[in-house]
Amino acid sequence: MFRLAFALTLSGFTLASFSLNSFAAEDDAWLVLQKAALAARELNYQGVFIYQNGNQARSVQITHMNDNGQELTRNLVLDNGLQSGQAREVFSQGSDIVIFHPQNDKIIIEKRRGQNLFPAMLPVNLQPLKLSYIARVGMLDYVAGRQAQIIELIPKDAYRYSYKIWTDTEYGLLVKMTLLNDKTETLEQIAFQEVNMLNSHDLNWFQPRIDASKNYVMEDAASLNRVHTNWIVAELPPGYIKVDHIELMVNGKASPINQMIFSDGIASVSLFIEPIVKGTRTKTGHKLVGSTNICANVINGYQVVVVGEVPLATVQMISKAVSFKKQTASNR
Amino acid sequence: MKDQLSALIDGEFDVASAEHLITSIQSGGEMESCWQHYHLIGDAMRGDRYLSSDFSARVMSALEAEPTVLAPKAALDNQIERKKSLFQSNQFWSIAASVAAVMFVGMMVLQQQLTSSEDMAPVEMAQIVPLEYIAAHQAAAPSGAAYYIQNVNANINSAGQ
Incomplete structure (x- = not known):
């Protein structure tokens, strides 16, 4: 109840300050984003969201609870084999x-x-x-039946895309986000289709559905911690x-x-570097896959x-900035 | 009976009246594998120390210390080892599964090297979909919407190739 009251006061405050003057608009936009970052972690909610990238779309059911400062989330991917117990x-x-x-x-368990x-x-x-983007307050819109304030994150240079972020005007929660290229084409979109605040503190949902007929195994990709130092990245794109x-x-x-x-x-x-194995x-070259x-x-x-x-300019700049130190690299 | 087993592991079943469960676990078969799976799931959810960051290091040292791990089938037949401690066998199975997976990957690499040693011309990126790099990137990216959702697709694609 306290959290709800807190969210309401904060949203009242930010909405009131929008009307002050245009110079404060950027600060307001950042304030809305700050609230969205916190609301997603502090509120208790359940909903279904849809993720779209290129020609693919997936819907996911999410349950999120903040249990005395400890965040618990369950995501259930709804599209694949839900009936047969094959859902991720x-x-x-x-x-x-x-x-x-x-x-x-x-059933492979990944961590x-x-x-x-x-x-x-x-x-x-x-x-x-704030170093790389300008935040701008946009229009009011509706997402999942709820009123939402649009905030635009506009890049200051050509090394990143722009983002459009919808936040719930009542709770501050981020309810939709799109990734746009310099031609304002949408590359990626993630948005709630429905979302509700939870009043219960019951944690029974926080357990996997166990299929006793399946073998459970840990994934084989184990991270190692040795670090090679014979290569350097001379200059990163700004920010x-x-x-x-x-x-x-x-x-x-x-x-x-x-x-x-x-x-x-x-x-x-991500920058990946590996020694070329004989045979x-x-x-070489480049490719765009979805976003x-x-x-x-x-x-x-x-x-x-x-x-x-x-x-593309960003991945190309980073790949060109890699160089290796003089001594020939030994793989061991 | 599986519900009872689950309850036993969660400490919600009267141990004094669980003799039939223990017996069925010890007799092997489905109840035993059930017991192993429930523990593995429990370990994963709790972030058990056997699955921590130096997990692979411990697998490697276990490999050196225990050559029989390479033949998990044979170890399964070792009844004495199994009766010694259920806890130990539980650890052992988490490790054995990983070792088996590592061996499988190793064999895949060997096969790939054998078949592709002739043609050394570089592959033009436009002709392939490097799913393994995309998956690894999305798995480690600090803001990840895509990873657990898209990877489902990636696996389907790679299985279909």
């Missing part, structure tokens, strides 16, 4: 994510960490975003910083792959691949 279930507790992924007669999942797409700290560096096993690869993740606060790019074909740009290069006997939901 995703649980998150704090920053830990566990995915139950049915595959033929097995992940620290991702901002819908509707908590915005980071709580918006400061990095991007390195947020992670991992080594991982990818299906079908004999040696671990170095993965560096760069982000400007909302858009992210395998290297990849994802991919660019591949060969540098000094290494396969370099850059992937991200960003313009």
Whole structure:
């Protein structure tokens, strides 16, 4: 009840301040986004959202609860084999994510960490975003039968796409987000089809549906932590910083792959570097898959691949910025 | 009976009257695999230490220390080992499943290398869909709407190729 009251006061405050003057408009827009980032994590809600990328669409049922500061979420992917008990279930507790992924007669359990999942797409700290985007208050609209304020995130340069964010005017919750290219074509869209606040504190929903006839196995992709230092990325596109560096096993690869993740606060790019194994074909060139740009290069006997939901210029700039130090790389 | 088993694991079943459950688990078969699955699911949801970040390191050291792990079938027949401790066998199975998966991947790579050693010309990116890179990127991206949703599709595509 307190949270609801808090949300109402905050929304009253932001709506009132919209009318003050146009100079304050950008601050207001950031304030709405700040509220959306918090609302997604603090409120208790249940709904169905649809994710569209390229020609693919998926609907997902979400239940989110903040249990005394501990965030619990269950996502159930509704499109694939729900009747046959083959639906994918995703649980998150704090920053830990566990995915139950049915595959033929097995259910593969995958573990992940620290991702901002819908509707908590915005980071709580918006400061990095302010370097690369201008926030602008847009029109009022309706999403899932609820009134929503549109906020536009407009990039300051050509190294990122723009975002349109719809937030519930009553609760502040992010209810819809689209990713647009420089021609204002929609590349990706994620939006609630229905959403309701939850009053109950019952946690019985937070458990996987167990199919006793299936084998449960942990995924084989285990992250390793050794880090090579014989390569450097000379110059990143403005606003991007390195947020992670991992080594991982990818299906079908004999040696671990170095993965560096760069982000400007909302858009992210992965850089993959792996030694070229004798007898395998290297990849070159670039491709757009849905909203994802991919660019591949060969540098000094290494396969370099850059992937991200960003313009082609961004993945190309990062792939060109990779160089290797003088001493010949040994794989061991 | 499976409901009772689940309740037993959750500590919601009277242990004194659970003898029939223990017996059926020990006799192997479906109830035993059920027991293993429920524990694995429980471990995953709780973030058990056996599934923590140095999991792979422990798999590798377990591999070195325990060569019989390479033949899980044989280990299954080892009744004495199994009766020793259900807890130990539970750990063992989480590890054995991973090792089997790693071996499978290793075999795939070997096969690929054998078949593709002739043609060394680079592949033009436009001709392929590098799903493994997209999946790995989306799995690690700080803001991820796409990963768990899209990956379903990625797996279907790669299985169909």
